Amino acid sequence: MSELEWVAVALGLINVALVVARSVWNYPFGLAMVCLYALIFHEAKLYSDMVLQGFFFVVQIYGWIAWRAASAAAQVPVRWMAPKGRLVWGGAIVAAWAVWSAGMARFTDAAAPWVDGGIAMMSVAAQLLMARRMVENWWLWIGVDILAIPLFASRGLTLTAGLYAIFLLMSLAGLFQWRRAAAAARGAA
Secondary structure, three states: HHHHHHHHHHHHHHHHHHHHHOOOOHHHHHHHHHHHHHHHHHHHHHOHHHHHHHHHHHHHHHHHEEEHHHHHHHHOOEOOHHHHHHHHHHHHHHHHHHHHHHHHHHOOOOOHHHHHHHHHHHHHHHHHHOOOOOHHHHHHHHHHHHHHHHHHHOOHHHHHHHHHHHHHHHHHHHHHHHHHHHHHHHHOO
């Protein structure tokens, strides 16, 4: 565990706590965290997660803009996807997972191309859905956390595995809070 990993973990905790609270201020912490994790995952040969950090950087900026535009209040409004949207997103995630992981397995020396690829593709979808303020993003983050904890532990990233265990608990809290907020918004409409 390096000092860099400690700082990335601290930034990650702050970032997700602010996301759960629906605060637009989660984004500066997220931007700093993904920069550090790109370096950490490169050293661990988790290339899908390394590349994912670049995607996260771009989507963090998009999310920051989208969330600021969505709300003048302290908390951004959230909503549910339509059932058809869930099917489309689910199919796209599975297809992207298969294609990405096959490429990583064939063309790199990635340590765990299939699990790492699954984490990456579910994370891409979850981050996009979070930027769009969809409650379903939390189900994907829960899946990511469940896969990431043993993967990161197996690569010697014990602190990061612990962070993802905390992320799992925070994702459950986020799901609960965002479901309640979406229900309240639907009831008010």
